[in-house]
Structures are given as C-alpha cells and as structure tokens.
Amino acid sequence: MSYVFGPVPSRRLGFSLGIDLVPKKVCSLDCIYCQVGSTTKKTITRKEYIPLNPVVEELKKWAYEGGEADVVTMSGNGEPTLNSKIGELLIQIKDITDLPTVVITNGTLLYRDEVRKDLLNADIVLPSLDAVTPNVFRAINRPHRSLDINKIIEGLIKFRDQFRGKYFLEILFCKGINDTERELEALYHAIEKIDPDEIHLNTVVRPPQNKRALPLTMEELERIAKRFGKKTKIIAHFDKEHLSTALQDFEKRVLDYLDRRPATPEDLCLVFGVTNDKLMNFMDKLKDEGKVVERVYDKKLYFQIRE
Ligand code: SF4
Structure with a gap:
C-alpha cells in the first residue's frame, strides 16, 4: 500500500508530493462536485485512519532516493484533518525534508481546538468555504449532520488569528447553487471576517460525481473576483492553452528525469503519479518525436533519452 504519491503538477503549489491520510473515501462532507467520488464514510470522528509510521517510512525512502x-x-x-496524527506527521516531516508543508482541507473541523493546534505545524493551509447560509451549505456540501456552518466559519476566523503561515481560502462555485446574489453577499461578509491571504475561485472543470454540479463561465467568475477584491484569484482553468502548458511542463519533468537516469514505466508512474495507460501513451508520443528510446536490460523495459 502506498500513501505517498507524485509529485504531481499543481498550478498553485508547483510540483506537489501528495500524502493520503485517509482511505477513499472518508470525509466530513459529500460535495456534489467531488472528483474522488461519493463519500462512503461520512464522519467527524478523528482517528489514525492511516497509520503514521508507514507514511513516515515512505517519505524517508523518497527523500533518501533523492526525490x-x-x-x-x-x-x-x-479530509486529511480527520487523521488524528496529522499534527505529529507535520512535525516529523520537518526532520525529513526542508520542503514547505501544505494542508488542503475542507475546513469543517477547524472549530476544534486540537485540529487548529495540529495545523499550526503546517507552512501553508488551504481551507474551503463554498457556502454561508445553512440551506446552500447542505445543498452543495451535503455535510455530516452534526456540522454547523456558523461554527465552521468561527473556526476559520480563529485559525486565521493563530496561524502565521500562508492561508488561502478556496471557494468552488456551482451554477444556480452558491452563485446567487444572496449567497455571494453572505460569502463576501464571511471572507472579510476570515481575512485570508488570498481568495481562490474555482468551479467544476472535471467530471463531478453529481450531474447537478454545473460550472460557471470564466466571465461569471471574473465578475465575482472583481466583487471580492484585490486578494482574489481565479484558479479554475478550462482552456486548451492551460492544458498544453501543463503537458509541456510534464514533458520537461519527464525528460529532465530521464536525462539523469533511465527509468522503467513503473518508476515513472510512481514518480509522476500517473496511470500506466496514460504514461505509455505519453511515452509513445516522445518516442515518435525521437526524444526517448526504449531499451531492455535484465528482462526489464527502460526508457532513456535519445543521445
Ligand atoms: S471535502 Fe468535498 S471535495 Fe473534498 S474530498 Fe470531501 S467531499 Fe470531496
């Protein structure tokens, strides 16, 4: 079982080495736009869903091998904050690598003292807040029955007061659900109180788990960004230009990697966090373009840079 994946390219974070801290799919919400799929265990109970030690050992191995x-x-x-060992892990990562640590969270548990205390050990925290009024919160995020949106917002405000790292608040918009005049006004006032370093606007750009999750257009997001002020950025990317930049980035990383050492398909899938099918299609393209060649050594297939 592997809990560490990637690094995968991320527009906001650069190349991000991911750590899974809960199994698929343990979450306090069941958002209609979720790309992971439906929540199978909706809970607010914190425990060591994935044990700390194997995660730490995998990270050490990755760092030792020059990741x-x-x-x-x-x-x-x-939801990673459901893992009760997240605070301890954030501390232990600092003994393994100097890389900044990031937590991407739905923010629903930040009303609890111990969760805020745990996340103080991170360098960057990216919580979400998609709705402020209880009905809209229920419609878009389908929360655990005990969650109260007012308490969640209080938690986000308290964490801002305590946390000295970077704090970016993400809002994902679904057409006709959380983009009404009333909700936008309520979100605006909540954000003013939370006072994050940046506000990141997103919408549904990949296949969601529920057909009711429809995207806003870029023009609609731009109007909201203007209304929310200078700290607001649009992080949704729909167009082919972004896709081609991401592909060029990916190609550069693969070629840089192969420039240092030949690699098997399994190595490349592990390092870059892609499936075997996707990788082999991509390597076919690089072979056709004369950038890489195949080599069999000790009965294993390797890719290497064409000299
Ligand atoms: S918070 Fe929402 S989007 Fe994130 S994993 Fe849970 S259900 Fe999916």
Missing part, C-alpha cells in the same frame, strides 16, 4: 518536489501536501482521497 524532488516543491511542497509536501496532505490531501488525497478525503
């Missing part, structure tokens, strides 16, 4: 990334990110298959 490179821009950040180490707790995210993955559900």
Whole structure:
C-alpha cells in the first residue's frame, strides 16, 4: 500500500508530493462536485485512519532516493484533518525534508481546538468555504449532520488569528447553487471576517460525481473576483492553452528525469503519479518525436533519452 504519491503538477503549489491520510473515501462532507467520488464514510470522528509510521517510512525512502518536489501536501482521497496524527506527521516531516508543508482541507473541523493546534505545524493551509447560509451549505456540501456552518466559519476566523503561515481560502462555485446574489453577499461578509491571504475561485472543470454540479463561465467568475477584491484569484482553468502548458511542463519533468537516469514505466508512474495507460501513451508520443528510446536490460523495459 502506498500513501505517498507524485509529485504531481499543481498550478498553485508547483510540483506537489501528495500524502493520503485517509482511505477513499472518508470525509466530513459529500460535495456534489467531488472528483474522488461519493463519500462512503461520512464522519467527524478523528482517528489514525492511516497509520503514521508507514507514511513516515515512505517519505524517508523518497527523500533518501533523492526525490524532488516543491511542497509536501496532505490531501488525497478525503479530509486529511480527520487523521488524528496529522499534527505529529507535520512535525516529523520537518526532520525529513526542508520542503514547505501544505494542508488542503475542507475546513469543517477547524472549530476544534486540537485540529487548529495540529495545523499550526503546517507552512501553508488551504481551507474551503463554498457556502454561508445553512440551506446552500447542505445543498452543495451535503455535510455530516452534526456540522454547523456558523461554527465552521468561527473556526476559520480563529485559525486565521493563530496561524502565521500562508492561508488561502478556496471557494468552488456551482451554477444556480452558491452563485446567487444572496449567497455571494453572505460569502463576501464571511471572507472579510476570515481575512485570508488570498481568495481562490474555482468551479467544476472535471467530471463531478453529481450531474447537478454545473460550472460557471470564466466571465461569471471574473465578475465575482472583481466583487471580492484585490486578494482574489481565479484558479479554475478550462482552456486548451492551460492544458498544453501543463503537458509541456510534464514533458520537461519527464525528460529532465530521464536525462539523469533511465527509468522503467513503473518508476515513472510512481514518480509522476500517473496511470500506466496514460504514461505509455505519453511515452509513445516522445518516442515518435525521437526524444526517448526504449531499451531492455535484465528482462526489464527502460526508457532513456535519445543521445
Ligand atoms: S471535502 Fe473534498 S474530498 Fe470531501 S467531499 Fe468535498 S471535495 Fe470531496
């Protein structure tokens, strides 16, 4: 079982080495736009869903083997703050690597003292807040029955007061659900109180788990960004230009890696966090373009840079 994946390219974070801290799919919410799939265990109970020791050993191995990334990110298959060892892990990562640590969280547990205390050990925290009024919160995030949106917002405000690292608040918009005039006004006032370093606007750009999750257009996001003020950035990317930049980035990373050492398909899948099918399609393209060649050594297939 592997809990560490990537590094994967991320627009906000550069190359991010991911750590899964809960199995698929343990979460306090069941957002209609979730890309991971439906929540199978909706809970607010914290425990060591994934044990700390194997995660730490995998990270040590990655660092020992010269792994490179821009950040180490707790995210993955559900809500990472549900893992009761996240604070301890954030401390232990500092003994393994100098890379900044990031937590991507739905923010629902930050009302609890012990969760805020745990996350004080991170360098960057990216919580979400998609709705402020209880009905809209229920419609878009389908929360655990005991969660109260007012308490969640209080938690986000308290954490801002305590945390000295970077704090970026993400809002994901679904058409006709959380983009109404009333909700936008309520979000604006909540954000003013939370006072994050940046506000990141997103919408549904990949296949969601529920057909009701429809995207806003870029023009609609731009109007909201203007209204929310200078700290607001649009992080949704729909167009082919972004896709081609991401592909060029990916190609550069693969070629840089192969320039240092030949690698098997399994190595490349592990390092770059892609499936075997996707990788082999991509390597076919690089072979056709004369950038890499195949070589069989000791009955194993390797890719290497064409001299
Ligand atoms: S909080 Fe994240 S993982 Fe949980 S349901 Fe929402 S999008 Fe999915």
